[in-house]
Amino acid sequence: MKPTSVFGHYEHHAEALLPRSLFVRRLRQHALLTAAVILGSLAIGILGYHATEDLSWLDSLLNASMILGGMGPVDPVRTDAGKWFASAYALYSGLVVLIAASILIAPIAHRILHRMHLQEDEQTGKPQR
DSSP: OOOOOOTTTOOOOSSOOOOHHHHHHHHHHHHHHHHHHHHHHHHHHHHHHHHHHHHHHHHHHHHHHHTTSSSSSOOOOHHHHHHHHHHHHHHHHHHHHHHHHHHHHHHHHHHHHHHHHHHHHHHTTOOOO
């Protein structure tokens, strides 16, 4: 069965391995989704720091980037609203990093496991669908 959508269907273990061109397409789409998640999260941080700490757009970008990258804020957080935002954004950013890594790794892990399963089927003589 041919996948109807790169995201909507991963081939079953009994199906043939996805051709390289479609696999590269799947990787590209996962990379674009990951970039969208990261850019969206960065936008949330920029807006949050700009609104709660009255930082310039550039300083807001710097602080949001540093938090999202796991380094911590550059400017001290002075307002109560900024502290609430920075706390929530830091927790959120930790999850975003895990989600982004998972989105990128999923097609690669699936292909490796699928290939291993196909090799196992060849050794046991099970027919493919």
